[in-house]
Amino acid sequence: MNQHMNKNEDSFINKHPLDQETLFLVSQTFKALSDPTRIRILNLLCSAEHSVNELAERLNLGQSTVSHQLRFLKQLRLVKFRRAGTTLYYSKDDDHIMNLLNQAIEHATHN
Incomplete structure (x- = not known):
């Protein structure tokens, strides 16, 4: 057994x-995390909600993408949204996935 696992991980x-x-x-979750664009989106949503336009601008991507x-x-x-007028604001919906990310x-990045 991996020595780095804590008791909670080992028990499940x-x-x-x-x-x-x-x-x-599980495979779909890893599929979601295997795409660089989705990782970049989730990384931004870890700290705050953003509109589609804000995400597109921050990531230098098209709104449709x-x-x-x-x-x-x-x-x-993995994400949820709320509507304010005609604008949708997205935020994280699963802390487990954000912890995994x-x-x-x-x-x-560990050296």
Whole structure:
């Protein structure tokens, strides 16, 4: 067993059989996190909500590209939105995924 796992991780991993739905959801989560554009969007949404236009401007991407990626992330319930007039503001919807993303970023930047 990996010595770096804490008790909580050790108590869940390998002790619960993975049904097809769980396997699918886990694979979709990693699919979501495998795309650089989606990672950039989630990284911005970790700290604050943003409109589609704000995200597009901050990431130097087209609004349609950002909207497409947000739709994918919303389907997985990784982001949520609220409407203010005609503007949609997106924010994170799952702290577990944001923690996973943070850990991946820390791992990638660890020297």
